[in-house]
Amino acid sequence: MSDITYLTLPTWTVGSLNIRLIYLVNKTTFRLSESPNKDSAVPLYLGADLLSNTDIRTENHPRCHAKFAKKGLATKLHFPSVYRFHGIRLPSSNNSLWFYSVQGLFRIAFEMFNKHDQLSVLERFQDIWKSHLDDDPLQMGYDLSEQSDSASIDPGPRTETPESFKESQTPQDTRGDSTDHDYCSSENPAEEEEEESGAAASLRHKVQRLSDGLPQIRPEQLRTVHVLLDFIDRFARGDVTDAAAAEAVMALLHAKRRDGDGVYSSSLLGGVGRWLGRQFHEANGSISQKVEGFKEQHIERISDLPPPEELSRQLFPDAMLGLLLHWMGLSEDWSAAKRNSEYPILLLILEFANHNLITGVAHVLYSSLICK
Template sequence: MSGCSTIHLTLPQWDGGSRKIRFIYLVNLTSFRLTDCPNESQAVPLYLGADLFSNTDIRTENHPRHHAKFAKKGLATKINFASAFRFHGLKVPTVNNSLWFYSVQGLFRVAFEMYSKQEQLAVLENFQDVWKSQINDSPLKMSYNLSVQLDFAPSSGSCGADSRNEMPQPQRELVDVNSGDTSADHDYCSFPKQRLQTEQNQIITTVRQKLHSLDDKLSSETQSYTELEMILMLLENIDRYINGNLEEKDVTETVLALLKAKDWGCVYSSSLLSCIGRWLGQQFHAANSSISQKVEGFKVHHIERISDLPPAEELATELFPEAMQTLLLHWMGLSEESTLEKRHSEYPILLLILEFANHNLITGVAHVLYSSLICK
């Protein structure tokens, strides 16, 4: 059985910002192409499973099991390529030169099960026409053995010969042979350095285009003084960030200005407040161990006077982060302008909340209430 030279292929790619999906066109049971061809309406676009599953909660080693699950539903297939085909950016052993691919229906199923809402929207906007055109496709077989690539040399931009009757290259039919390549399976979650460099250059180009666009908009002189102040503040912080001297106070001022820039909607449905609340909760939870150490030290120091503790305000200030107190004080309507008497009367409640939220009981009231709560 005769062999053939290695053919290096680069899969076409859909670029959706943070997500990039490579694909091929399945023409028949043994043939595929990398370019679309309107004359071959039976060609079925198939999307690389490794790209569909990248940046999801599914660990790489668990991908095959999930691919097989979708394959049983006819939404995915394992394609075995002739060993002479080698794919740029995909390192697979020639003894098992196979990759998992999904139909457009499978792509939608994965997207709506595993992607964020923004990514789902991107898939919906970009692939709905493909889904409509392939709506009557039969379910995929569990596997295909492809040995023929039907792409032609790009002479005229058409699928066949052009108007000058130029002859296309003949189709490439390959014998499945083992070339002795024993390379390990490709790590689908990492990309070659060249690709990372390319993506970095693309981002730099985009940033420059944005800056030029801002320059054009500023030239129109339609911005208000307040808007210009905000723009200047953001640009100054970008400059500090690039130069490595961005400080916490700079971020504080900028974030506060952005939060006050407009009314961000109802408290019951504000994604901004939900995001801030989640971040604050994570930061406060991370501080729990240091708070516990401080509380234990306080208890040892005050073991002789446990029934004669300092006032609630002093306890809260000594044992809990200032940010926690600030959040609760303003939440309870006790701003800096509140009367001293009002703050003193409410601080025992604030201290109790801090004790419960941090799982560190200090006062007798907290111990009694906690005991009664867990008994119920």
Template sequence: MSGCSVIPLTLPQRDGGARRIRFIHLVGLTSFRLTESTKQGSTIPLYLGADLLSKTDVRTENHPRHHAKFAKKGLATKITFSSAFRFHGLKVPSANNSLWFYSIQGLFRVAFELYSKQDQLAVLENFQDVWKAQISDSPLEVSYSLSVQLDPSGSLSQRDSQSKGVISQPPYCQADKDVVDVSSMDTADTSADHDYCSLPKQSLQSEQREVVISTVRQKLHRLDEQFSSEPRSCSEQLETVLLLLENIDRYINGRLEEKDATEIVLALLKAKDWGPVYSSSLLTCIGRWLGQQFHAANSSISQKVEGFKLQHIERISDLPPAEELATELFPEAMRTLLLHWMGLSEDFSLEKRRSEYPILLLILEFANHNLITGVAHVLYSSLICR
């Protein structure tokens, strides 16, 4: 432990709305800081590319291609660090100690190309001060090799943290004369390249647990103060708050059931108008989750369809009505989504709903890649011929 030759770094981070964005300050061509420079304009803030592309539709394996695209425009750069530096919470192979970073102009370009409107607004609110200060920066080089850290303590002052919206680095402790980071931004990071100069895992988990418990208590205390000082202003939200707290209690005690989660989700969905359908990040998120769940069910649906075909091989031209087929072969959640999407809620007459079931069945057959009816086979053949 005492012979450790690498320097463990924890990058500072700023609040970027839905994401926390880690950064460094480039000083010249070969050095960097983790803290703000006292001399205005003497450093260039660079933002970690992995954080900028997180929670976007860009798949992780495609990140390097996107970084390279922005690098051609001088908005991103690939920084190779000296082998003496390692990064907590980042899986970086020791043989290739390099990371992609973006300038503030690159950060804004990524935000307006890939983020939702709400996330774009968060970037504007949190980073406009940096953009104004760095508006005259020259384009970045394609790559840099950094070997010198100008602030080896790597600590952020409380004043800097509060004034610039920077989330300060985790606390440090002394062990065997080495500086040890007692928390990590990515607790799942078990890479050997990053398991250096660290406290035992049990100690890390204990520290993190205490921090989380303290934060939860602060938030509950704040709620108590708000209800005590302004009870009337919270009256409309009280039922929803009570529902959430009751189910938090169930969750902590291991008694949360699916029906409880259903009530929570519905309460939050109905809590307010979340915006128009064309720009709703909430609907987009729900749609993505539903699509993933339905896609995961495809294999079990295929098995059910194959079993049905074997049973009806002799009467394939004389199948049951569309409503019976849809009910027998496809999950209720799929049918419910499509029925309400088509405007056929429970308020409509049974005859009206049944008259639309052939269309609903056809959609389910195509969406699940399981053709059953003759109409589906004919239409599918016609479509692929085109």
């Protein structure tokens, strides 16, 4: 087994923060010191340091990093197992760290830092931001295999900070190994990061298997596959709409129906029904407020209420009306007169189901049922 090489990330003190960084030379090479030639190497800043003084809980850091990575402002650097970092404990199975570009650093600062730290960031990094204004967005991750400034590494227990950064550091910058970021704890994000990495690999495998199996997919199945893949793409880009989600669910329901799964044995339909029931139950509070406001407005003419169809649409969510109308067989194909003739019983069902009695008929029937 190769000897372990310990690296010390250079640190800049900015306001109340100590921010460690690294230089990305290309897609596979990094270094710890700035080149005297001021080449195109991209400075990247340790995500754990940027979020250390924010309100984001440590276990939620990976989600935050991933959100900014989708925008090209953060990336996960994967290091060879031979490297270890002073002040950072990582599990050997997941030797990777999240870093942000200078643009990502500014986004974090102005969204999450206090005003004094924002000013410090602005003063300290504005020249760097200007010089890297035209950098390409970061990839989601880089597999690094080579370090280009080998003079700054140390196979022993400790290394010195590169000379080019000593002027940027204060005595407080020299941190102890045991009190710094610990990614090996069960309460730390390392395990979640490892799970996310494993999930990504599993997803790639499934997509590849789907691609290999395309010739065997029946033509009637292709539309469902297309709808679901489109939804996954939207979800990954954070662009999910109610309409897209509804289309995906309907595609699954229709596919199950074509496969002969009846209404009494469909676990998918049962799951949708339970979810819909919970959503309607959670809406009860807002419905009750509407009903109380309606009663106050009509207290003087309680015997002269609007027609049932108007009452139903005014007081109850459209989704409830749509469910019951189609359940009763009254789709949009029916005439308005036929649909309106069924609204009194539909209104009564809605009053009972939501425990909000409005009409006189509902009060009389409810009292009768309670007595029995």
